[in-house]
Amino acid sequence: MQSSSNASALRQTAPAGAGWMQGLMGDMDEAAPGLGLAQRLVVGVELRVIDGRLAPGTKMPSVRALAGKLGISTFTVTESYSALRARSVLASRPGSGYYVLHRPAPAPDAAAPPAAEAHADPDRPPPAEYRGDELVREAMRRVARATPEWDDGARPGLGLVRLRERIAARHRAELPALGPQQVMTAAGSLGAAMCLLQAWTAPGDAVLIESPASRQLRRLIHTLGRGTLEVPRRGGCLDIAALDEQAALLPAEGRRRLLFVSTAVSNPLGVCMTPQGAHQALQAAERHDLRVIELDAWRGLSPLQAPSLAAMDGLQRVAQVGSVSATLSARLRLAHVLLPQRWTDDPALRCLHTTLGPSEFEERVACEVLADAGHARFLQRLNTSLKIAGERTLSLLTGAGLQALCVPDGGPFLCAGWPAGSEPRPSSDAVLLEARKQGLPLTAAADFCTTPQPFAWFRFNVTQCGDERLVRFLARIKNP
Known part of the structure; x- marks a missing residue:
């Protein structure tokens, strides 16, 4: 189910010799003197993958072995291996260890874009005050203190049992019959989507996807060789007439008929589905025999009354993708999928989870986070901070003559643009170019949809749009 290049890389399982570690500590200090030890180890390993000293398929030393050889703590190696896995430099096999996945692109040279452009990545983590x-x-x-050998044992089923029990318990208010056997862990929400796509569709298949939708999800679908059939979203409702029309183009086999939709503070709109919109979507799913993938990574930042398709459906034809890490930190990539009981024994899904699922270390960390009373307090503070930042950003945009596509219900995203009649309107290219110069993480409507829009709009991340920078940006783009 993996791509051919990744699969072939994992089939080559030559152990790593000692040569690649020669001079590693010195190279780490020279390459990244301002970083912490774990981050420097990440850089050192990446450099050796780039220059070929660590070939694709090479088996890495265990956490304890590498820590002993370098004279550092097992926690440092664990954190580094997790980061390298998140960067797709290493892959893990439960019960076997870590392997080099592929050779990453070399570091940028003098011809790279200016520093301001490099920091304008719209998908970079939010500032520290918005993270946990x-x-x-x-x-x-x-x-790390409790389980230094966390990566040495085989994992059962669809993830760590203790974590799945904790996640199931957190959802029982809405799903009283939910059991831990219906929970699958995943390496982030995109990792969950990848598992479901590869288990339930084949290259060349098309899937229904709301429009606009997360650009990372759209890229993932196309990277896996699947097509997208876009269903316009009008605020809190899908265009059901368009869904009915597009559903006729899906594969005939029921398990390959998928609809991806967000209900709580969707990316990029930041709005929730209305109860009526959710009910209409479920009716359409039943009418067309669709498996619904409810993308729910941002529910922790949504109003309490936001509907849940999984709860309304009773987990009959909806798989809900939730996230532990989306609102926390780039250090942790952990999501979960709530599955209808009859889908839990799918051999393809279990096989893909074994290959693409999160490490046991990440699962154990997620258990600790969810058990920590500080997690709920952090979400409360984050919601308050995002509300303030969102209101401030919307006020600044409105003052500059922009119109919000939708007024967001919560979360970090806000879409706005200059509507017809607000001439002179700058071109999309001019706006994006100026945003890069200002270091603002901005993306245009074309990254999120191909369906017609009421006007050209851009997605702003309110956590990265400070007053001074945003005012300066808007002033310069209107008066170059």
Whole structure:
């Protein structure tokens, strides 16, 4: 089910010799003197993968073995291996260890874009005040102290049982019959989507997807060789007439008929589905025999009344993708999928989870985070901070003559543009170019949809749009 290049890389399982570690500590200090030890180890390993000293398929030393050879803690190696896995430099096999996945692109040279452009990545993590890094770091320390050999044993079923029990318990208010056997862990929400896509569709298949939708999800679908059939979303409702029309183009086999939709503070709109919109979507799913993939990574930042398709459906034809890490930290990539009971024994899904699922270390860290009373307090503070930042950003945009595509219900995203009649309107290319110069993480409507829009709009991340920078940006783009 993996791509051919990744699969062939994993089939080559030559152990790593000692030569690649020659001079590693010195190279780490020279390459990244301002970083922490774990980050420097990540850089050192990446350099050796780039220059060929660590070939694709090479088996890495165990956490304890590498820590002993380098004279550093097992926690440092654990954190580095997790980061390298998140960067797709290493892959893990439960019960076997870590392997080099592929050779990453070399570091940028002098011809790279200016620093301001490099920092304008629209998908970069939010500033530190919007993250729960310390919460995750403390959980990592506790796990590393308690289980230094966390990566040495085989994992059961669809993930760590203790974590699946905890996640199931958190959803029982809405799904009283939910059992841990219906929970699958995943390496982030995109990792969950990848598992479901590869288990239930084949290259050349098309899937229904709301429009606009997360650009990372759209890219993933196309990277896996699947097509997208876009269903316009009008605020809190899907265009059901368009869904009815597009559903006729899906594969005939029921398990390959998928609809991806967000109900709580969707990316990029930041709006929730209305109860009526959710009910209409479920009716259409039943009418066309669709498997619904409810993308729910941002529910922790949504109003309490936001509907849940999984709860309304009773987990009959909806798989809900939730996230532990989306609102926390880039240090942790952990999501989960709530599955209808009859889908839990799918051999393809279990096989893909074994290959693409999260490491046991990440699962144990997630357990610690969810058990920590500080997690709920962090979400409360984050919601308050995002509300303030969102209101401030919307006020600044409105003052500059922009119109919001939708007023967001919560979360970090806000879409706005200059509507017809607000001439002179800058071109999309001019806006994006100026945003890069200002270091603002901005993306245009074309990254999220191909369906017609009421006007050209851009997605703003309110956590990265400070007053001074945004005002300066808007002033310069209107008066170059």
